[in-house]
Amino acid sequence: LILIYLTYATIRGGLQLRVTTGELTAAKGQTDSILHTIREGLILIDKEFRIGPVQSAETKTLLRMDDLEGKHLLSVLKPHIPEALFGTANEYIKLMFKKRVKERLIVELNPLNEVEINFDKPGGGFETFYYSFSFNRIVEQGEVTQILVTMTDITKRIMLSQQLQKFEAEASEQVNLVFNIIHVPPADLDQFINRMKRSLDHVNETLKKD
Numbered sequence: 001l002i003l004i005y006l007t008y009a010t011i012r013g014g015l016q017l018r019v020t021t022g023e024l025t026a027a028k029g030q031t032d033s034i035l036h037t038i039r040e041g042l043i044l045i046d047k048e049f050r051i052g053p054v055q056s057a058e059t060k061t062l063l064r065m066d067d068l069e070g071k072h073l074l075s076v077l078k079p080h081i082p083e084a085l086f087g088t089a090n091e092y093i094k095l096m097f098k099k100r101v102k103e104r105l106i107v108e109l110n111p112l113n114e115v116e117i118n119f120d121k122p123g124g125g126f127e128t129f130y131y132s133f134s135f136n137r138i139v140e141q142g143e144v145t146q147i148l149v150t151m152t153d154i155t156k157r158i159m160l161s162q163q164l165q166k167f168e169a170e171a172s173e174q175v176n177l178v179f180n181i182i183h184v185p186p187a188d189l190d191q192f193i194n195r196m197k198r199s200l201d202h203v204n205e206t207l208k209k210d
Contacts, residue, residue, distance in 0.1 A: 041151030
């Protein structure tokens with residue numbers, strides 16, 4: 001978060017009039033360096049949700065679009081996110097621009113904190129990714145003038161989480177199976193094993209004949 005605010009400060013500094021040409025050039029160089037190095041997508045949107053002229057290089061990679069300036073953020077996202085999420089995200093960003101609504105109270109309501117993103121493949125079908133969008137207010141003279149939007153690709157984290165859940169579910173099933181076997185009377189367990197053995201023997205004999 002500190003890096004984000006430093007980046008914003010640098011962006012703002014790079015856009016403001018400097019005393020000398022040298023200072024302006026140095027500020028622009030710092031801005032360009034940060035925007036090309038930062039690993040997150042980074043943009044500013046106004047009250048109309050329009051994307052500003054300054055974006056990190058990673059933004060274009062994440063959204064797979066070069067010409068973003070002036071475009072409506074949610075219009076850019078709409079083809080790629082679940083339809084039911086569009087309206088909720090729209091209302092949430094509107095709340096972010098209302099200064100009477102405490103920012104810290106609505107952060108946890110962010111519907112784009114963890115969202116499935118689908119991009120069409122050239123040959124048909126689509127690729128699924130998971131992104132996290134965070135929103136931070138830019139306040140000037142007591143008014144919320146812009147929102148700093150940070151985008152992060154969290155696909156690996158989500159996939160690992162899903163694999164872990166699957167593993168835990170399978171482990172739980174195995175534990176239950178062992179638990180049930182332990183509590184089966186020995187005679188019944190022997191009968192079960194013998195039935196399984198006979199079935200396997202029958203399958204083997206059938207395969208030999210074929």
